[in-house]
Each structure stands twice: as C-alpha cells, then as structure tokens.
Amino acid sequence: MKIGELSRRTGVPTRMLRYYEEQDLLHPERSDNGYRVYGPTAVYQVQQIRGLLDSGLTTEIIRRIMPFLDKPDDILMHPRCLTPEVDALLRGEAERIQQRIECLARNRDAIYAYLAAIQDAGRR
Incomplete structure (x- = not known):
C-alpha cells in the first residue's frame, strides 16, 4: 500500500509516517517511481508506534524495542531485548x-x- 492508504487506515498523517521513517521506525520499500510501498504489517507497526509514543516513550527507545514486538495488543518485549x-x-x-x-x-x-x-x- 502507498503512504496515503496507510495514513487512512491508521489515522496517522502522512507527514508523521515520513517522520517515523526518518526515525528508523518504519521501513517501506520503494517502487520504481520512488513511491513508498508499505507491506501488510505496516498498519500494526504504526499502531504500535502510536501506542508507545502515547505512553511517553521516546523514538530512541521505540526503535530499540520494535524488532521484538509482534502485534498491536502485545507490547511485550522478548528477554533478549532487555x-x-x-x-x-x-x-x-x-x-x-x-x-x-x-x-x-x-x-x-x-x-x-x-x-x-x-x-x-x-x-x-
């Protein structure tokens, strides 16, 4: 999906999605014309990022723990992360x-x- 669709599905403005990419929180692929292309798990990743930011965590901490998170409702870190x-x-x-x-x-x-x-x- 393109960035506009991800924005619609998550309620997060495209500007914020670009910021998440700059902060190394999201990793879209690029199409031949340079457009960002997000995979099916991007919606869950954005939901997790939003939840963690809303809880007060910094993007630095989120970047470190994101690889260990599976689903938006399971914000449990794997012991290897700690x-x-x-x-x-x-x-x-x-x-x-x-x-x-x-x-x-x-x-x-x-x-x-x-x-x-x-x-x-x-x-x-």
Whole structure:
C-alpha cells in the first residue's frame, strides 16, 4: 500500500509516517517511481508506534524495542531485548513518566482548589 492508504487506515498523517521513517521506525520499500510501498504489517507497526509514543516513550527507545514486538495488543518485549543499556533507558523513561504523573496530579489538585475557592467566594 502507498503512504496515503496507510495514513487512512491508521489515522496517522502522512507527514508523521515520513517522520517515523526518518526515525528508523518504519521501513517501506520503494517502487520504481520512488513511491513508498508499505507491506501488510505496516498498519500494526504504526499502531504500535502510536501506542508507545502515547505512553511517553521516546523514538530512541521505540526503535530499540520494535524488532521484538509482534502485534498491536502485545507490547511485550522478548528477554533478549532487555540489555543493560535498554534496561537503564526504560527505567529512566519510567521515572520521567512518573514525574510527569506527579506534576499533572499537582496541577489537577491546584485547579480543583482554585475552582472550589471561586465557588466559595461566589456563595458569599
């Protein structure tokens, strides 16, 4: 399939698909006229990339673990993938995500406190 069809089937803009290729996450073949041609597994690969990006992983980490992922619902790494370097990357990423969660929770709590204070002031 061509890039436009992959975009339609995944909901990912063609610009992002090109970016995934630049980041060495997707590997389309090229037709004689230079058009990108994606195989049948490309839809699943894009779904996995989206899911991993949405979870906060970087393209560097995704590039390292993509060869070990089979299906969009099975984001389980093969034990051979967990080298000490990848282990350190994933642990660092998990800590960064945890810090973001804590920051978001503080922001959420501050917004609720602000809304409560405004509502209390309006009742007086």
